Amino acid sequence: MRVISLCPSNTEIMEFLGLTDLLVGVDDFSDWPESIKSLPRLGPDLSINLDLVEQLKPDLVLASLSVPGMEKNIEGLKARKIPYIVLNPQSLADIENDLVTTANALNMPERSKEAANRFRSRLENIKQKGASAGWSPKLYWEWWPKPVFTPGSVNWLSEVSEAAGGENVFKDVELASLQTDWDDVKSRNPDYICVAWVGVRRQKVKKELIINRPGWEELDAVKNDRILILEEELYCRPSPRLLDGLEKLHRLLHD
Structure with missing residues (x-):
């Protein structure tokens, strides 16, 4: 073939x-x-x-x-x-x-x-580990910074969040992907900021670009230095490699 x-x-x-x-x-x-x-x-x-x-x-x-x-x-x-x-x-x-x-x-x-x-x-296997974790952190996923694009409930990253023992802060929006703004993200006050910009290699994303946004110094994720710069290829593609991303996310959240 x-x-x-x-x-x-x-x-x-x-x-x-x-x-x-x-x-x-x-x-x-x-x-x-x-x-x-x-x-x-x-x-x-x-x-x-x-x-x-x-x-x-x-x-x-x-x-x-x-x-x-x-x-x-x-x-x-x-x-x-x-x-x-x-x-x-x-x-x-x-x-x-x-x-x-x-x-x-x-x-x-x-x-x-x-x-x-x-x-x-x-x-x-990962779902079982996630279900027994001590807490369920709120995760903000960022696909693109300006304008802000983030996954809603009808997307694999909401599933990945839950399986890893967390929850997507935009899971209340019944869309696969939604456009919003930094103030909306701030109002949801996530425990973690998970950055996976589509088409951009992890090495090119600088944490300072996230921290220096207006008012974001008040976010729990920023105060506690819980900003995850992640490989877009493990989170933004609907392929079996999402399992690699899921296993990594569970370790980052709970180990």
Whole structure:
């Protein structure tokens, strides 16, 4: 089988399945695992070069709707009669289901069961630890600083927060992502500030940019130096690597 992935989360699903050796091309933003870095690059996930996709003669393309604007990739695949499936996970359960969907599309049903069981087992293990933690800190997740974008209740980071033994301070807003402002965040007074700016490497985010916001010196998170600069690749992509992020978050909150 010759497989192409059109976004990082799909590539990471292939790795969790142990099937990256089937990949013959990936989008420009796929950066994990190391073994895929030598593969042909097909453009950014919103502007895939479908001529290159067609030239690689894939048996299956893993398309996605995880970012608005990806629809045109799917329309192009359909027009060219290139075989594809579409993944659009919004929750941890969706990610588990996508492991099954992908493996079954590759005619590997046994691989799908093993991967789904492994995913569920790791998740349940952390949930049990989180449930027995001594406190449930309030977490403010920042996807982007200005304007402020943060996840609401209909997002995997609310699930990740709860599984780690905390809670998303914006869990009362029934959206996957919402735009708000620094005053709103301040009024919710989180115990932790969790910074994972989409598309920005952790090393480029400076804590001073967070601390020096007007009035934020009054926040419990700032007073207690509970500002977590986190890897966006472990928290902002709907892939099985969220489990790595979840396990790390639990350690940071409770160890």
